[in-house]
Amino acid sequence: MLEFASPLQTGDGFLYWAVVFFVLAVIAAAVGARGVAGISMEIARIFVLVFIVLAIVALLL
DSSP: OOOOOOHHHHSHHHHHHHHHHHHHHHHHHHHTOHHHHHHHHHHHHHHHHHHHHHHHHHHHO
């Protein structure tokens, strides 16, 4: 029987990388690297948004 992968199964890496970049941003902010912290937070935010979009698409399909 054929089973199709839902977007959540193929997009779960987005949430993992969002957490990784968030932790990187927190560490960078703690040591005073504000530029790295800001960029890391933006990347984490984008990954979270992509994950949410894929989760909504998976729920609708």
